[in-house]
Amino acid sequence: MEFLTGFAPLAARFDGLILDLWGVVHDGVRPYPGAVDCLARLRDAGKRVVMLSNAPRRAAPAQAAMRRMGIDDALYTGIMTSGEAVHLALRERPDAWWASLGSRVFHLGPERDLNVLDGLALERVARPAEADFVLNTGPDDHRNPTEMAEFEPVLRECGAAGLKMICANPDLEVIRDGRRVLCAGALAVRYSELGGDVRSLGKPDPAIYGPVLDCLDLPRERVLAVGDALRTDIAGAAAIGVASCWVLGGLHGDALDSGPDAAREAVRAAGLSPIACIPGFAW
Numbered sequence: 001m002e003f004l005t006g007f008a009p010l011a012a013r014f015d016g017l018i019l020d021l022w023g024v025v026h027d028g029v030r031p032y033p034g035a036v037d038c039l040a041r042l043r044d045a046g047k048r049v050v051m052l053s054n055a056p057r058r059a060a061p062a063q064a065a066m067r068r069m070g071i072d073d074a075l076y077t078g079i080m081t082s083g084e085a086v087h088l089a090l091r092e093r094p095d096a097w098w099a100s101l102g103s104r105v106f107h108l109g110p111e112r113d114l115n116v117l118d119g120l121a122l123e124r125v126a127r128p129a130e131a132d133f134v135l136n137t138g139p140d141d142h143r144n145p146t147e148m149a150e151f152e153p154v155l156r157e158c159g160a161a162g163l164k165m166i167c168a169n170p171d172l173e174v175i176r177d178g179r180r181v182l183c184a185g186a187l188a189v190r191y192s193e194l195g196g197d198v199r200s201l202g203k204p205d206p207a208i209y210g211p212v213l214d215c216l217d218l219p220r221e222r223v224l225a226v227g228d229a230l231r232t233d234i235a236g237a238a239a240i241g242v243a244s245c246w247v248l249g250g251l252h253g254d255a256l257d258s259g260p261d262a263a264r265e266a267v268r269a270a271g272l273s274p275i276a277c278i279p280g281f282a283w
Contacts, residue, residue, distance in 0.1 A: 001246075001267060002276040003260055007038055007226075008283050010245055010276060011045060014224040016216040018209070018237070019076070021053040021062070023228035024247050024281045028176040031069055032249065034282025039075040041283050049076040050212045052225075054202040054232060056137035056168035056184055057083040057113045078215040082202030083116045083137070086168045089201060090120055097199055101164060102132025108154060108187065109137030109168075116168060128157040136191070137168045138184040145181040148190060155187065159194045167200035171232060203227075204236030213240070226281065230270045238272055249280035 004010070022028055025035045042049055055062045059079045067073065093099045104123045107114060116137065117124065125131050139145035158165065167188035174183050188198045202208055216223060220242050227233020228247040237244035248263060263277055 001264065001274055003263075004276050004278050006034075006283050007245075007278055007281060008041075010224060010278075011042060011047065011283075014047070014243070015222040016048040016218040016224070017042065017050070018052050018212055018216070018223060018225040018242070019049055019281075020203075020225075020227035020229070020233050020247075021051050021055065021066070022171075022174050023249075024226060025051070025071065026066070026069055027178070028174070029069075031071055032280055032282075034280060036071060036075070038281055038283045039071070043075055048216050048218065050215050051076055051079040052203065052208070052212050053079070053081045054169045054171045054183075054185075055081045055083055056086070056109065056116065057081060058087055058115045058118070059084045061112075061115050078212070080208065080211050080215075082170065082208065083113065083168050085201040085208050086135070086166055087116050087118070087120070090117070090122070090166075097164070101166075104130060104132045106131035106134045106158065106163065107137070108134055108140060108151075108158070109184065110139070110141045113137035113168070128154070128161040128163055131158075131161065131163055134158045134163045134165045135168065136165050136184045136187050138187065139182050146179070148182065148186065151182075151187055151190070155191050155194060155196075158191065159196050163196070165191050165196055165198045167198055168202070170200045170202045170204070171229065203229075203232040204239055206236070206239045209236065209240045224275075230266065230272055234267075234272050234274050235270070237274075244272075244274040246274040246277040247279075247281055248277055 143150035169184035171183040172186045223242045225237035225244045
C-alpha cells in the first residue's frame, strides 16, 4: 500500500472512479478541503466519475444536497445510492423475501429519508405493531444519534412484532460535521442480535455496483474505487475485483493520526489490500 500526499499520481493510472461521498467528498455539511478542486481536475482530464453512496435516500435528493454544498452536477458522470437501490427493490420485489414484505411500513429514521418510499403502493404506519415490515434509514430526529441505548426500545418493539427489516444504509457510523454518529447499519446489527431478520442494500454488496459499472463502461482494471470505510468501500471494491484507494481523513481519521504503521495494521486486520492511501481527497 502506497502512502501518497494527494490523488494526482493515481489519476494518471485509471480512467474511471467509483467515488464514495460521505467521508471523501463531503462530511454531510460541507465539502472537504480540496475535494471540489480534485473533481474539477478529474473532469478536465476526461476521467469518468460515478458517486456511489450508502446514503439512505434516493439519488436525486443526494444530488440536490451536493448542489447546495457547491458540488456541481457537471463534476461527475453519475450517482447511485443505497436508498435508490431500496426504492427499486420495494417497487420490483425481486425475490421471495421482498415479495413477502406486505404493504404497511414502519419507518425508523429521519423524515428527510422518506423519499425512499415516494411513488410506492405502501402505507406508512406509526407503530411497529401496525406494520408488516420496518424500513431502517438510521437514527431518527427524536433520539441521540450517538447512543445505541436510545434505540433499544424501538428495536425491541419491532422484534416483538416479528418485523423483517430493510436496512437502507449498511454503514455502522459516519462523521458528520466532526461528530461521530450511528448509521442504519449499526441499528441493523443490533436488530440481528435480537433475532431480527434483516436485508441490507449497499456497499459492500456486489449487487449495488452493477449500475455503477454500467455507467462507467470501462474495463475493471481501468477503474479505481475511492472510499474512507474499510468495511464497505474497500471491501466492496475487492468483492467486484477493482483496485481501491483508502482515504484516511474520514471515518478512520485516527489511523492517519497514528501514522503509517497503524494504517497498515488496520488494513491487514481487515484482510484487505488497497493499492494506496491518502490523507484526503485532494489533488
